[in-house]
Amino acid sequence: MTRTCTTTSMRARASPRTRVLSNARREATTRGINRRSVLQPRQQGWRVARGALGDDATHAKRPASAVIVGGGPTGLATAIALARRGWTNVEVWERLQKPAPSADTSVWGDAKRSYNVGLSGRGQSVLKDLDLFDEVIDKCAVVKGRMDWGPDGEPKERLANKTYDTQVIQRDRLVSVLVEAIEKKYSDKVSIMYNVAAVDCEFTEEGVKLERGPCDDTCDLAAAVSVGTTTSPVVFGAEGNSMRSAVVREMDENKSCRTKIVKFPNKNARVYKTIPLYLPSHMRKDLNYSARKGGVALECLPTKEGVLVGIMLVKPDDEETCTKLSSKDSLKQFFQQEFPMFVDYIRDEDIEDMAKSKFFGLPSFGYVEKSLNMGGQAVLLGDSIHTVKPYFGLGVNSAWEDVRILIDSLDKADGDTNVAFPEYTKKRVADAKALVTLSRSFDGGFLTFVLPLIVDSIFNKIAPWLFMPNTIQMLQKEEWSFSDIKKRKWLDRVMQGAVIASLATTLARAVFQLLRQFLFPFIVRTLARGGA
Template sequence: MTAAAAPHPNATPTAASEAGADSRPSSTAIVGGGPTGLAVALMLARRGYRDISVMERLNQPPPPSSPKWDNAERSYNLGIGGRGQVALAKLGAVDRVLDWCAEAVGRKDWNPQTPDGAERIFSERKYKTKVIARDRLASCLLEEIREKHSDAVTVRFDVECTGAKWLEPGGKGSGATLSIRDTSGGETSELTADFVVAADGVKSAIRDALEGDKALTRALSGGDVRVKRFPRVNEFAYKVVPFKLDAGWRNDFNYSHRTKGGITLEALPTKEGGQVGVLLFRPDDERILGLKDAADGRALFEELFPQFAGMVKDEAYERLALQEVSRLPAFSYTGPVLHLGKSAVLLGDAIKSVKPYFGLGVNTAFEDCIALDRCLEETGDDLAAALPLYSRRRAPEAKDLVELSRGFDRTGVAGFFGFILPLILDSVFHNALPKVFAPNTIAFLQREGITFRGIRRRKGLDRVMQGVVLMAAGVAAVSALRVGAGALGPLVASAFAAIR
């Protein structure tokens, strides 16, 4: 990689980043070129970093304007909420991304309790959810980088990092030599960089390398890179199916149909006016695994989702039957250390993995990027100070997000007392006293500007206050019954006396 140069003319470094120009690494390698990795590249380029190399194992996505995005199998849809939109605005990329998003202003649900469906408009939200395919989002960020920062950032596709050789403790430099493999041809090579950013997802090679070398992380970071991996429970797999809504249906809704048999259809709109449906099911469900052709797919929809059956084309049913099964990720988080000295840092799905039910994965990954930007700003781009600060701030957030999200994933009695009952109580108390009690946890998670640790503490306080109110109400009810019984006693005695 090349030596450092003057800041890029399109960069917008602040006073602190200007002062820290000499502290910036001469070369940076970002492992993972999805939305998270490209967002980090954009942030660093805006700060004046140079010689940034991004490596992505998948092939290059089409341009945002390509008609190929009408193909749901290119990538699944993501919802960008307030958290993500605020972060994209700070990166200067929000307008480009939103230009290619659909909007979801409401939701319609069918389930065994509401077979006719129930609609809800999210009028209380400051930010409307913007919906975009995952790879289209990456394509927007790639376009932003190539238009404004092409001499600072190089993005390579069809390459993956398979390992890293780190600087030995006590060395004068920083960084690592990465082992690179071409995923299309199999050729191998090496790349050396002063600073490594791991944005390579839940199966991060960089994170796993750090987790396996405790002596190194303790020597350079003062602690361990530990991954807490939760067992797979309440597991779901998925397939995608595109369809076009009939006239009269709103295309700015998230549609959800949960069946009694455990199969759920979740659909989000596309910019082109269609819907991308995600069929969620148990990994061993033969009703899905046994689909062989379009006729089988249509029969399944006519049985379970009759309102949508006629909206799916035969070729989409055929692809549904032949499509490989994908699995939702298991819950995990990394901490307490998310960095290696001044050589490397982890973010995005490499530090936390949650199920995508509530659209927090990419939104919090963008928040990780902004948190790193803030740490660099506060320390004048001194990585030796910025990276430990980032670990102290983001490791607790990763843990809290995962633990909050796991509470939504329980089933049976635990699910009722840990998820359903708190939602009911939150709705009742918040509607009655909105200035005293916070909204339910799901709604609270979508709010920008509040940390997940803050949410946990606030909901803990709500539970205490709810308990006090319910206990007081119970005591008052018992007292009222006793008073009533005391007043009723003489009347009953008089009545018996009169009868005698």
């Protein structure tokens, strides 16, 4: 790549803070929202799906076969959930090669093998429903908090206060665990085809016609060569992080389908390289180590084997830094000057490998709106419907929630996709948009990201019964849907605005009274003496 890398009597005694909060409460009430609805998520919709994956009810109206396009965490979780409900002849098409065995420490001890993904409470609950929690957690490392180095170079440890521990695992290793579960329990119902992509898609009366061919993550689908055709009654589009899937493309272009892709320009682009870090025995290995210098960030997450996977993020148009990261000597000097706190934990051979490696890009934001299905023939889920940057562990966790809600819809329809797929769209399409909208706010600067977090923290500390925690913390609350979080944070902004406006009005009145009582008479007396 190019390196351009309340009552009258009470009010009389109330403090200004109490009056201000009362104003905020009245502001919420005038908008038709009472205190109970303000503080709690809806008790319907997506929450009904909680636990649905744990059922093994057989779908009597299931189709004879199905193709799942995409063999990542989303596609494989979908395949497992369908197999548990009696679906057979399920093919999973995966562009990449089959991953190494999940227990092979010689492979997964290599921090360059795959980037880490975080499993929050949302994702962990899905794993429990699929009876895969123990298998996955056995290959994970626990993250209990962060160790951040600020501009002054001093580290600060912050432990998370959550009801669960975040688990991190290499993305490809997670895939390996899911593959092994299919091979062990569902090999008679699910088959996985590697090095196979859906290079074209067409909806016909006979079913969904898919052209298959070799095409890895870097190839152009438009230029890919078809080596065969498969017609399936049902297709699940679960290709992650693409927004260029043949299934998504056909649904977007097909006039009889309401599906529309919304893409956003990458205004805060970042590229990255990875490097392993080896911490000494006395240092905690259950923290996310992080440091920032200028426009460069280094984020390090642990692996099961104890090695940290370091990801260095840089702006692609920062030509000077990109050049430094591409030479062993200059990269070593860069670490010594900018990130000296990590120098003792990095090996020379790894610096050389990092310098030689290519830059990888982060995805741009995008989502699918209006419809997530094409009748009963096709349905989309995962990153295909909500692509976000992997900053706060929203990708795989939100994708698995898609699976849960889709399976819940299929359960209620007894496997009838003509009924279930439109119902899934109703339940999930607003969440797909809300997730991307909320995530985009994290990708800005001080005004759109840092300041709202500070304001939220202040108001939540003053009145936790009225104001919710910041958006990042809210996204970790699995009992809240993304669309509910978006609405709730909008309400917080309204009430915060009311509080700030009330404070400003109170302050202005106080200043005016001071001026009226002291300054104005002083000016009048001064003018009078001058006239005399």
